[in-house]
Amino acid sequence: MPKTRSSKWKAVVPGLAMLLALAACGAPSVGNEDASDRTSGVTINVVLAAEPPPQALLDEFTQDTGITVNWVNIDWDSLQTKISAAAAANTYFADATNVDWSRVGQLGKLGWFQPMEDFVDTGAMKDDVPQLASFTSDGHVVGVPYDASFMVTTVNKDLFEKAGVTEMPTTIDDYTQALRTVKGKGVSENPLNIPFAAAEGLSTYWYETTAAFGGTVLDTQGNPQFSTPDSAGYKAAQWMVDALKEGLVPKGNINVTDSQGQQTLMAQGSVASTFSDYSGTVDTIYDVKESSKVAGDVAYLPTPGVDGPVANLSNPDAVGIPKQAKYPEAAAKFIDWFTSVETQSAFAGLDGPDKIYTAYPLPSHVSAVSKMVDAGKLSGGEELVTMLENSKPVFEGGAPTWYPKFSNAVYTSLHAAATGSMTVEQAVATMAKTAQDLAKS
Numbered sequence: 001m002p003k004t005r006s007s008k009w010k011a012v013v014p015g016l017a018m019l020l021a022l023a024a025c026g027a028p029s030v031g032n033e034d035a036s037d038r039t040s041g042v043t044i045n046v047v048l049a050a051e052p053p054p055q056a057l058l059d060e061f062t063q064d065t066g067i068t069v070n071w072v073n074i075d076w077d078s079l080q081t082k083i084s085a086a087a088a089a090n091t092y093f094a095d096a097t098n099v100d101w102s103r104v105g106q107l108g109k110l111g112w113f114q115p116m117e118d119f120v121d122t123g124a125m126k127d128d129v130p131q132l133a134s135f136t137s138d139g140h141v142v143g144v145p146y147d148a149s150f151m152v153t154t155v156n157k158d159l160f161e162k163a164g165v166t167e168m169p170t171t172i173d174d175y176t177q178a179l180r181t182v183k184g185k186g187v188s189e190n191p192l193n194i195p196f197a198a199a200e201g202l203s204t205y206w207y208e209t210t211a212a213f214g215g216t217v218l219d220t221q222g223n224p225q226f227s228t229p230d231s232a233g234y235k236a237a238q239w240m241v242d243a244l245k246e247g248l249v250p251k252g253n254i255n256v257t258d259s260q261g262q263q264t265l266m267a268q269g270s271v272a273s274t275f276s277d278y279s280g281t282v283d284t285i286y287d288v289k290e291s292s293k294v295a296g297d298v299a300y301l302p303t304p305g306v307d308g309p310v311a312n313l314s315n316p317d318a319v320g321i322p323k324q325a326k327y328p329e330a331a332a333k334f335i336d337w338f339t340s341v342e343t344q345s346a347f348a349g350l351d352g353p354d355k356i357y358t359a360y361p362l363p364s365h366v367s368a369v370s371k372m373v374d375a376g377k378l379s380g381g382e383e384l385v386t387m388l389e390n391s392k393p394v395f396e397g398g399a400p401t402w403y404p405k406f407s408n409a410v411y412t413s414l415h416a417a418a419t420g421s422m423t424v425e426q427a428v429a430t431m432a433k434t435a436q437d438l439a440k441s
Helices: 016-026 055-065 076-088 103-109 132-134 156-164 172-184 199-212 232-246 251-255 258-266 281-285 328-338 340-347 366-374 381-389 405-420 424-440
Strands: 042-048 065-071 095-100 149-155 273-278 298-301 316-321
Touching: 016 298, 042 076, 042 328, 042 366, 055 065, 055 328, 055 340, 065 328, 095 103, 095 328, 103 132, 103 316, 103 405, 132 298, 132 316, 132 381, 149 156, 149 281, 149 405, 156 172, 156 258, 172 232, 172 273, 199 232, 199 258, 199 273, 199 405, 232 251, 232 424, 251 405, 258 273, 258 366, 298 381, 316 328, 366 381, 405 424
Parallel strands: 042 065, 042 095
Antiparallel strands: 095 316, 149 273, 149 298
16 A cells, blocks of 8 residues: 555654663663574564565565564554564564654664664665665664655646646646646646645655755754745745645645545545655556546656756655564565565566565565566556656655654644644744754753
């Protein structure tokens, strides 16, 4: 399934702030003294927020390595709670589990995961796995990306063409004018989808919009780069709120999350574009005829910027080895296999229908995505390859340890600005002060 960020930080582990404070003071991370380096004849627990891969592939892995995989699927929020609780108590939870891009700063600071460069050749992956940079903290790779997720712009070309917009916009000004044309011609009363519900999806939407306006959210020290009206982040917030006031965005979007906007607005043809959508949504949502009314109409658009298309921001998931893993070497063999070009190509259906992984959005390897394009297995594949190659982290140097608190301030403030209980100026000031205070703590 495509990635959504609506409720990622609802689950909070008691005492996490104290743990972070200890880590900042140099508190050591204790590993599993009973860990075994055995890589055959063992069963490893792999815990991710996803359905398991096809059994045919898992059987092949076991046959080749002697490692049996016990796959456990836990929802994202519960999984993060379990990862943190086990690490804090220094108890075993899994041999391989999720590392989300937004938690890299925390996990790296706390030392809760093994440095992956000690187990697999991460250096050889860099050119073919652009999003590996999102999982590097203090020079160590916390996890290896197993999917490629990045923010993209999606457009219902059929609706644009009905309004007479036949040339797709390349700048933010042209994009805005195109939306006004779609609205003015009566093709879509409210053509733009922005998920203004107070949830993580609103934060990531603003990050991508900030990049489109030519700026960054935080510098490498965590200081806000969006405080003044001439900054990209301020302009992005103003553009988003103005779009709602102007009627480009449906009024009901005040309470719409990112996943709801995908399913009930874009997929039903009631809006014409989502400026910050997620890679893979065309194949997994919009072209699914059983649930979508716009199959064949929605395409990826190089995200418009001030002077032309801009880089897309990454928000992928990775898999790593907790410090308390019982079989870290066996887990490393699984991760090397699970994230390989060959396995990802099989997930995409290039090795037959019995190996297709329907829950898998997009390979993390550029070469695997290119194979899908060559085989005609990916809608908008050529555009996605270019976007993946040029994708970049939301935060250079990884998300800060205090990211959850910052994101909460972002989406609650932007939601308040959309409802009118705050001005954009007040919302941005609140967001900036939160970042400043957290960066000093």
